[in-house]
Amino acid sequence: MKCPVQSGGNAEILLDYCAHSLDAQRAALLEQHMVECADCQAFHDAQSALWTTMDAWPSYPEPPDFDRKIFAQIAAETHQSRWRQWRNVIETAHMQPAMPIVGACLAVLAGLLFQTTRPAAALGEPPMHAEFRVEPSDVEQAESTLEDLEMLRRLPSVAASRNTPENSL
């Protein structure tokens, strides 16, 4: 057997042996080797002593209400989970690049709703008792337009009278 201490490559065999986790066949080989190898025997003695010393560190008793605390915490988390889910959705949605598009869609939707639900007055229809104010410039513009229309109406008859034979001579 290759010496575990001198080779250094398989020194864990000694650790396993001291921890009683080595299989019987390899343990027997190591025991045979240790009879002749002082280094391995010394390593074994020191490691075994350390193993025994470390056993002196006891584990402390488990807290009696450990499980109860965990289940209470789980119950509290379950109670809050619905609100947390919504918060997460909002938080993650805020980070997404699609958010401006969603915002624009919501704005359009709000506009449409506003158009269909606002009162008639808002659509530009005058109220029944609305007061009209007529400026002098408006009257002049209306008279001028009427004169133009009258002139256009007379235009074909004027043209016809110019095309008579007397006129052609």
Add this chain to the structure above:
Amino acid sequence: MTATSLTLETAQPQLDAGVDTYIVTSGIALERDAELMLRVREGCSTSFAQLLERHRGPVIHFLYRMVQNQAVAEELAQEVFLRVYRSRGTYEPTAKFTTWLFRIATHLALNAIRDGKAEKNKESLDNEQADGAVRQVADRKLSVEQVLVNQVKVDEIRRSIQSLPDKQRSAVLMHKYQELEYSQIAKVLNCSESAVKSLLFRAYETLRSKLAHFS
């Protein structure tokens, strides 16, 4: 329902062998803990209680030895199991359950040590614990002198282990007190098996020299 949970319906417990595995008809042996965890995923709180029962002690003791503070160890142990519960929805039995559990525990413990959380509430090694609990297992047959000698010994072990680098300390505690395999420790510490062996070899070498006078 996933393929894994489907196989559970055909699983038969290997009771007579006393082995903690379920033999599935497809030939895949599913670890008992993984099976319980899959049931937790399906909403079974009793299975979670069983998992707690099985692993509460080892996790608390490991964390206690890591942070060397009872209150912080309990707080961290609770966080470990809460994380396990919160992860139930995404749990897949790809690795041994204990490996996953100790990975969470080690991660939390090392973070607490780095944050100085354990230091803030440090128990004095020279004084009794605040809640009156005794560190030493009470043995009425021991004389006062023997109790004191034992106390000194335990304190020195604690100090020696505490002085080890984080990874060496974690490896030693998992190897010596939790009896985890090299492969499991490697997965927990996210390193190779040969690195774990090297860590352990160096850690035990340090401890042998520091605690040699007890032998």
